[in-house]
Amino acid sequence: MIRTLVVDDEPALLELSKTFLEKSGEISVDLADSALSALDRMKSASYDVIVSDYEMPGMDGILFLKKLRESGRKTPFILFTGKGREEIVIEALNSGATFYLQKGMDTKTQYAELISKIRIADLQFRAEKSVQDSRQQMETILSFLPDPTLAIDNSGNLILWNHAARELTGIAAADMLGKGGYIYAVPFYGKPRPLLVDLILHPDEQSLTRYTVLENSATCLMAECGVDLPDGRHRVFWGKATPLYNPDGEISGAIEIFHDITEQKRIIDEHKLARESLARKNEEILSHNKKLAATEEVLSRTLDELRQSHRLIQESEQKYRILVDTLPDALLIHDGEKIVYGNPAACAMFGVDQHSLVRIPLASLLGNGAGKTIAALSGAAAGGASPALPLEFSVKKPGGETVWLETTVSSLGNDRQARVQLFFHDITKRKLSEDHAASKHNEAERYAHALDRANKNLNLLYSITRHDILNQLTVLTGFMELSEAGITDPVLKEYFKKQKCAAQAIYRSILFTRDYQALGIHEPVWQNLQDLICCVTAQATAPGIRFTIAAEGLEVYADPLFEKTFYNLIDNSLRHGHQVSAITISARKDDSGVTLVYEDNGAGVPRDEKARIFERGYGKNTGLGLYLVQEILALTDISIKETGEPGHGARFEMQIPERSYRLTTVPARKSSAGESSPLLPP
Known part of the structure; x- marks a missing residue:
């Protein structure tokens, strides 16, 4: 049980x-x-x-x-x-x-x-x-292998990190398992990069250049590589990677095992370095005499270059002075204790002349609050700290006017004397605009919040009421099913049949209110028409119906309830088409946009009903299906009309304007419900 x-x-x-x-x-x-x-x-x-x-x-x-x-x-x-x-x-x-x-x-x-x-x-x-x-059980065996071992799946996610790997790197398996993007290489190399276990699955000649490859085949990759471990040790490992296979014989991942060969490599490298050192010493002795001969000529050229550099520095300083004096923003140069220079814009901003400006402490010039903060930043920049982010503050000009300034503090980079430069930009107009915009935004948010609250309360009431009704309908129909099994009177059976029809009509009406309530609540989104229709036709209860879809590469900007359009059109065909066996959905581009066509091979729509089938309440069932279709499409200005010939099937044309569709280039696919083709040409 x-x-x-x-x-x-x-x-x-x-x-x-x-x-x-x-x-x-x-x-x-x-x-x-x-x-x-x-x-x-x-x-x-x-x-x-x-x-x-x-x-x-x-x-x-x-x-x-x-x-x-x-x-x-x-x-x-x-x-x-x-x-x-x-x-x-x-x-x-x-x-x-x-x-x-x-x-x-x-x-x-x-x-x-x-x-x-x-x-x-x-x-x-x-x-x-x-x-x-x-x-x-298998993971326990692999976890206790004596050599560090790791494994990944086909997606590059780590699935094994044994105890030896943890002891080598100091990182527990729980911190590594499930991670991809080569993160498991970081404990060895300090950054994500492919390991042998990745390269056996996805060969890459460029990545293999980092290794000394010993064997390279489809089933085995062996190589040597040096590794700097997190504790500072340098180790050399021999590694071997092989694919992993699932029960069907398909590759499901790969596994790699490491073996420490540091000591063997150290002995070999020491012998090699000794030979190379002797060769270099010999070359150094031979070249020493040539360098001594060239030293005098180099010193002579250096002296000439120093004279030229001094002249260029004097010219650059003069150009810099002209540039600074004509800057529209105020500039102060500060040595960490006092102001040593201010450009004309600074004198005008603070209402003092150049002679007085260099005698005023920075904190006093800007006011005690912002002045102390900027003086501290200036001192920090003079000491080598990174440039601070722009700082906004207000000051009172000598005439009493309050202005907002944005200042940046940075070092001049002079090794002999630590100085910083302070730029001041007037942002008063911008601050006033921001304050005004913030006030308007807050007011709009209050109104929006109140409206949203009211809508949520109404939707909650509708949802609770609908839920309770549907529950009671389920109970009602359930007990009707149980009761009907014991009734033999044909009159009572007919009554039960009518009661069930009435309950089903109530059920469909309640479902319509749910869909109609959701209409327009969410923003329209771009929807892949081919995928959407394939999904709808796959889920539709339509045995014996062959669906043909020709809308590949078309995306439609529509309400999230857009799929309900096709559910209702298919339901309309099944209810009123009388022995429908084929439904075709296609799209073609024309001068006014894209025309989306839905057609079946059923009985069609009588001429005198074509103009009324989209009216609410009109029809033989609930009278709501095509009305809902029209309302969903109208949200993004998509129109619909019935253009079929009576007796030759129903045909609905949906006109999608230019702004509500876009085309993508993708290969044609087949859906489970039938055939699919690319977007038809004009």
Whole structure:
């Protein structure tokens, strides 16, 4: 028996789930009416599978899942809920959910699928545990090999770092496993770079030049290389790398083993260095006499160069003086204690002449607050500190006017005398503009926050109400299914049939409100049309329908609900097309943009109904499908019309304007639902 815990805040749904699951004869069911109750039960009991609702008071299903995973429990987890939003599905799977199953109106089918998911989850969990035990045994053997050993997978991520590697580098396996991008080379070489284990998988002649290669084949790569370890030791290693294979004989990664040959290499290198040293000494003696002869000529040329340099320095100093005196920004030169120079712009800014400027302390000139800070930065720069970031502060000019200045402090780089230069740029206008903009921005944010809060409250109310209605509909239809099995009166059976039709109509209307509520909430995004349609046709329940898609390389800027367009068009064909066997979706470029065409080979649309099929409430089913299609497309100015011939199939043309599409160049692919081709030419 598969021991299963079912968690849901609806007592009726708990009772219904227990009834259906235990009827299979393979599953025993315990019930919990909240996530907290389930966690309490699991303190004293263990389960093979957990089935949980999403929206529950106190703790929702995903938070419940995260609590389980954080506690170390890997029990298979199936999220069984009426919520069908994509972000909930993604978050559930990312949080470790085994399966995601959405509640629907067909109670028998959904519980049959749930039973199947429970069986698969249990078998899968048991198989994975067996494989994990076997792999753990192999990893233990590799971990205790005497030589440092490491291994990577085909993606370049580290999967083995044994004890000998840890002792050599001082880095534990937990800090290295799972890392890629050659990070595992850093403990050896101080930076990411390919090792032999990488080069056996992805040969690179340039990278191999760093090694002394001893053997190089498809199945073995041996080489020698010197390594500077983190503790300062220089070691020479002989390394050997070979591929790893999976049970199917395919390469799944590679393994490398190191062996320390430092001592052998040291002896060989010492002999080589001794011979080279003797040869160099001989060459030095021979060249010494030539150098002495050339020294006098070099000294003579050096004296001439010094005279020339002195003249160039005098000319450069004169040019620099002219440049500084004409700068629009104020410049002060400070020696760490006092001002030694100020350009005319500085004299004008601070309202003093050159003679008085050099007698005023920097802190007094700028005011006690900013002046002390800049004086400290000036002293630090004079002492060799790195240039400080620009500093903004305000000062009062002699006339009483307050101005904002931006100053930068940097060293002049004079080794004989430590001096710094201070540039002051007037940013008063910019500061006033920033203050005004900040005030406007804060006001706009307050309005936006209030509006967003109101929208969230309304959406929450709609979501809770819709969720409760759908839960009760599930309970209602479930008990109707159970009740109908025991009724033989044909009149009552007909009543039950009409009741089920009414419940299904309510269900479809509620789903429409969910889709319509989400319409326009999120910003439009670029969507790959070929991938989107292939995904929709693969998921559509359309047995016997052949789909042909010709939209490769086309991306459409549309609302995130854009995929609902094709779900509704396919549903329209199946409901009203009468024996549809083929559906074609194609795109062609024209003068006004791109025309996207959806057509089937069914009965088509009568001429007198073409103008009304997009009206809300018109039609034989809910009357909402094509209305929703039109509303989704209109958000990004995409129009739609029906242009088919009655009796020859329905044909819907969607006109996409220039700003709402873009073309990419990719090879044609085949979808699982049918054929695909590139974008058709005009």
